[in-house]
Amino acid sequence: MRSRADLASARRVVVKVGSSSLTTAAGGLDEGRLGALVAAVQDVRGRGAEVVLVSSGAIAAGLAPLGLDRRPRDLATQQAAASVGQGLLVAAYERALGRSGTPVGQVLLTAEDVVRRGHYRNAQRTLERLLGLGVLPVVNENDTVATDEIRFGDNDRLAALVAHLVRADALVLLSDVDALHDGPPGRPGSRRVPLVASAADLADVVVGGTGGAGVGTGGMATKLAAAGIATSSGVPVLLTSAALAGEGLAGADVGTWFAATGRRRRTRLLWLAHAARSRGALVLDDGAVRAVRDRGASLLPAGVREVRGEFEAGDAVDLVDGTGAVLARGLVGYAAAEVPALLGRSTTDLARDLGPGWDRVLVHRDDLVLVPAAPG
């Protein structure tokens, strides 16, 4: 997809809508705006395209029923609000779609669901089936069970990973602002940025926090991070306001278009590079640094000098060099408690001394992404 005009002929689109676009100033869901969004989505579906909707708003929708007048700060109350609000949110989508006969499919995901192979294959299969059955999947983070460590916290990045998961032609991020501006919107002189073709186009952009009602989470920063994830793996992004959704999805010259900059990568690696939180670190000797960084090799226990942190097999860890700089991230094959006994030893020794199964690599090269060196 080369430009926003191509959106009019997209085959499959992921549309993400933020809390600020679905709630009223007084709190609670704004069914008028939700209905307008659904109408825009139905136009796209009417053209024969498939849509996955990633909708925030569960926490915001749960505030009023719980007598809360603002977004709570602590995780437990946020989860309680999400638990109450998610049902209201899906019910509002069902009401808005009611007469069309389009069924709504609620899909609640955690970060785990897009990283562990079995989980993301499962999520992928379910979404494909829902689309095949003519359902409108409405995706949100499974807030009520996600702990701080595994939480996305913002649906912008979740939407980028979902767009990759379903191989969408484009991701459309809808917020309460019409486009990315070169400074916080409302500040005199701030202007719309119509096109971001590469990171250089963001050099002069000043990004602020969340806007208006204070129900949004990440402000523009998480949208730019999400756009980076999507475009670097081949999915272009349109960022505009929910009010302009219909025009944007029809390819009109609204919002900010982020062109694709890279090619499709493995979903797990995309998550590792952009979304995973490391549970620990492995300190590599110089030979292992060269093998991993320059030769694309797997990390063997023999090249590791030290282990830091508490992690389980399958967790994300940083691979750091002798100076502490992170050179890669990977999914580790052993738990932290098992690693000290392996350090510095060859796989042949390990198999001989500890028996079969202990000759695995520490981090397989298929489970590893290099982290670009910090500039300067």
Ligand SMILES: Nc1ncnc2c1ncn2[C@@H]1O[C@H](COP(=O)(O)OP(=O)(O)O)[C@@H](O)[C@H]1O
């Ligand atoms: N450079 C910028 N361009 C556009 N919007 C910006 C910029 N800096 C900060 N913002 C703010 O980001 C807000 C959108 O983020 P957020 O409230 O988290 O939205 P949502 O709930 O839709 O995810 C906008 O209301 C806007 O005020």
Ligand SMILES: N[C@@H](CCC(=O)OP(=O)(O)O)C(=O)O
């Ligand atoms: N899962 C949360 C959404 C958090 C979030 O990303 O909100 P937003 O910044 O408004 O898109 C909820 O439904 O309230």
